[in-house]
Amino acid sequence: MKFTAGQIAGILDGEVHGNPEIAVHKLAKIEEGEEGSLTFLANPKYTSFIYKTKASVTIVNKSFVPEQHLHTTLIKVEDAYKSFSKLLEYYNQVKNNKVGIEEPIFKSETATYGADVYIGAFAYLGNNVTIGDNVKVYPNVYIGDNVKIGNNVTLFAGAKVYSETIIGNNCVVNSGVVIGADGFGFAPNEDGEFVKVPQTGNVILEDNVDVGAGTTIDRATLGSTILRKGVKLDNQIQIAHNVEIGEHTVIAAQTGIAGSTKIGKHCMIGGQVGIVGHIVIGDNVKIQAQSGIGRNVKDNEVLQGSPALNYGDYNKSYVHFKNLPRIISRIDTLEKKD
Numbered sequence: 001m002k003f004t005a006g007q008i009a010g011i012l013d014g015e016v017h018g019n020p021e022i023a024v025h026k027l028a029k030i031e032e033g034e035e036g037s038l039t040f041l042a043n044p045k046y047t048s049f050i051y052k053t054k055a056s057v058t059i060v061n062k063s064f065v066p067e068q069h070l071h072t073t074l075i076k077v078e079d080a081y082k083s084f085s086k087l088l089e090y091y092n093q094v095k096n097n098k099v100g101i102e103e104p105i106f107k108s109e110t111a112t113y114g115a116d117v118y119i120g121a122f123a124y125l126g127n128n129v130t131i132g133d134n135v136k137v138y139p140n141v142y143i144g145d146n147v148k149i150g151n152n153v154t155l156f157a158g159a160k161v162y163s164e165t166i167i168g169n170n171c172v173v174n175s176g177v178v179i180g181a182d183g184f185g186f187a188p189n190e191d192g193e194f195v196k197v198p199q200t201g202n203v204i205l206e207d208n209v210d211v212g213a214g215t216t217i218d219r220a221t222l223g224s225t226i227l228r229k230g231v232k233l234d235n236q237i238q239i240a241h242n243v244e245i246g247e248h249t250v251i252a253a254q255t256g257i258a259g260s261t262k263i264g265k266h267c268m269i270g271g272q273v274g275i276v277g278h279i280v281i282g283d284n285v286k287i288q289a290q291s292g293i294g295r296n297v298k299d300n301e302v303l304q305g306s307p308a309l310n311y312g313d314y315n316k317s318y319v320h321f322k323n324l325p326r327i328i329s330r331i332d333t334l335e336k337k338d
Helices: 005-012 044-051 080-095 311-322 324-337
Strands: 015-017 037-040 057-061 073-077 178-181 186-188 194-196 202-205 216-218 224-227 302-305 308-310
Touching: 005 015, 005 057, 005 073, 005 080, 037 080, 057 080, 073 080, 178 202, 202 216, 216 224, 302 311, 308 311, 311 324
Parallel strands: 037 057, 057 073, 178 216, 202 224
Antiparallel strands: 015 073, 186 194, 302 308
């Protein structure tokens, strides 16, 4: 896809300084820009590169005044970083604007879908599936019986959505995601053998939820596993049965959340965090990477460590931990003097 500087300026409500007809067909970092590429300058640390870049077009702030000759056409905007992000979003919309039904697919006679959908080859739509408008189902996606999917949802290749799942509007489910598999429910019998407990609930994703590649979200034993609106999950996260995650909480990769834990709104959880089951984590909580959470957490706490401590206490303790060999040596010396 090619865009001229003039077209890009129209999308961003910017001003062209240079050749409005010059065309670009790819994106690049400013230090790696070459002919035919579009880049941006937002961080002053990279200003020197604008005089060297071979990028055909560069997005800059309106306040930028060149001090040397430029080889690149400028598009001046109010905020270069935000404008470039907007352009990336627009580019993705154009690139992913697929419509139509490929062949072969399997669609149950009772499955229905709305207007302007895309269903890729080898997709499977089970009994009583309902899909809204502007939904994109990429190849090899499995959608089980009685699944409900809202409008403007994208399911990337190879995603698996088990029966009874409900997905709201404007959600993104990336490749390799499994939604609605059985929770890890087993109970020992009198012989000490573990017997499966039927998992009869479902999973609910509210509006504007993003699920990263390879993430798994288990169905509830009873009731629902729920991700509230605006939740953003990174890749390779495990969400166990009956977990509830509050609005606009974000969770980084390789985190595991055990069953029936409730997490509040606007939380930020780092990578490789482990959270035990049947606890409550409040709103606006921040948990640093690789922490282990084994207790209820109040609103606004900031935690680090395993088991997790208050963030400030952890840092103070870590200073002493690093000095522990020297402290022990001093104690040994004092004991010898006694």
